[in-house]
Amino acid sequence: MTSAKLPLIALAAALTGFSGESLAVDWSKVQGKDITLLYPAQMSWELVLTQAEHSGASKFREGKDCRQCHEGDEDSSGNLMVGDKSIEPTPIADKPGFVKANIKFSRDDANLFVRVEFAPGKQPDAKMDPKVDTRVAVMFDDGKVTEVARGGCWAACHIDLAKMPKGTDDGATMYLPKSRNGMTREGGGVVKPADEIANIRAEGGYAEYWEASLNPGAPAAVVDGTILDKRQENAAHAVTANAVFENGKWAVEFSRKLAAGEGHKDIGPGKLYTVGFAIHAGHTNKRFHYVSLEKTFAVDSGKADFIVKKSP
Numbered sequence: 001m002t003s004a005k006l007p008l009i010a011l012a013a014a015l016t017g018f019s020g021e022s023l024a025v026d027w028s029k030v031q032g033k034d035i036t037l038l039y040p041a042q043m044s045w046e047l048v049l050t051q052a053e054h055s056g057a058s059k060f061r062e063g064k065d066c067r068q069c070h071e072g073d074e075d076s077s078g079n080l081m082v083g084d085k086s087i088e089p090t091p092i093a094d095k096p097g098f099v100k101a102n103i104k105f106s107r108d109d110a111n112l113f114v115r116v117e118f119a120p121g122k123q124p125d126a127k128m129d130p131k132v133d134t135r136v137a138v139m140f141d142d143g144k145v146t147e148v149a150r151g152g153c154w155a156a157c158h159i160d161l162a163k164m165p166k167g168t169d170d171g172a173t174m175y176l177p178k179s180r181n182g183m184t185r186e187g188g189g190v191v192k193p194a195d196e197i198a199n200i201r202a203e204g205g206y207a208e209y210w211e212a213s214l215n216p217g218a219p220a221a222v223v224d225g226t227i228l229d230k231r232q233e234n235a236a237h238a239v240t241a242n243a244v245f246e247n248g249k250w251a252v253e254f255s256r257k258l259a260a261g262e263g264h265k266d267i268g269p270g271k272l273y274t275v276g277f278a279i280h281a282g283h284t285n286k287r288f289h290y291v292s293l294e295k296t297f298a299v300d301s302g303k304a305d306f307i308v309k310k311s312p
């Protein structure tokens with residue numbers, strides 16, 4: 001059986017044109033979904049929660065999630081924000097307002113696979129990160145962080161981060177609201193004492209992220225980590241990535257063990273995961289990226305955007 005299957009998989013990979021990808025999954029047999037990532041400018045969690053800045057704020061507080069109002073309009077929102085000086089004080093000339101991506105999930109007995117395919121389009125060179133052309137990140141939670149379930153990436157995006165309006169520290173990285181006491185419209189508040197942070201972490205109240213740094217023709221460099229009181233790389237990396245750039249398109253395949261130890265969420269049936277995707281294109285860094293609204297995945301069955309099944 002195995003020997004008969006192998007050549008077929010190799011053939012399928014050759015036909016999709018991404019011959020450099022791993023053959024662990026026959027992606028041609030996995031149903032993907034198109035999503036749109038928008039340029040968010042300086043639209044932080046704090047602004048989104050303030051009615052005077054965002055007319056969706058009260059409804060969000062009452063329980064309506066971001067996607068319930070914004071899904072389908074990511075392109076026009078991105079186009080609006082990418083050049084609007086009131087929300088983007090330092091616009092990058094000719095920057096597209098959005099990027100479309102096709103997302104696929106799969107698994108085998110031991111591993112989770114996520115594939116992100118996208119064409120960055122005509123991206124000006126922002127020269128912020130001269131060494132890295134493009135970066136792709138995946139951030140997810142397994143239902144332990146309400147703010148991520150409701151607002152996806154925005155749960156980690158704050159007004160006092162680097163390059164944000166109240167950002168004073170260029171090293172300030174993403175954090176979750178639960179890690180702070182006394183957060184206000186100005187963000188921040190006070191980081192909770194170390195023992196409280198350790199308790200939240202022990203209960204799984206962090207978001208996990210993976211990030212692949214990409215340059216055409218070079219192998220992907222990948223890191224993984226957690227976001228709680230700050231963004232923190234895992235001491236032991238569990239994620240690998242293969243990436244190929246062909247005909248103006250990236251195909252990036254991430255994989256990791258379903259159970260990958262400390263700093264990694266267990267992946268298995270019966271849970272609803274909330275996931276967000278981010279793309280830094282055109283040598284950008286920090287907030288100058290594209291982000292998705294909150295999406296969901298579940299393993300084997302359930303009600304989610306992506307049902308993670310074993311490959312046929």
Ligand code: HEC
Nearest residue numbers: 043048053054055056059060064065066069077080151154
């Ligand atoms: C009840 C519907 C509703 C909800 C829920 C909602 N929004 Fe909005 N949002 C709006 C409307 C209407 C606008 C346009 C007017 C404005 O800016 O106030 C908007 C504007 C925005 C903008 C500026 C770009 C644009 O298209 O005008 C961003 C970014 C944004 N919302 C993000 C979010 C995020 C993130 C969440 C979840 C944390 C969210 N919104 C929840 C209705 C909503």
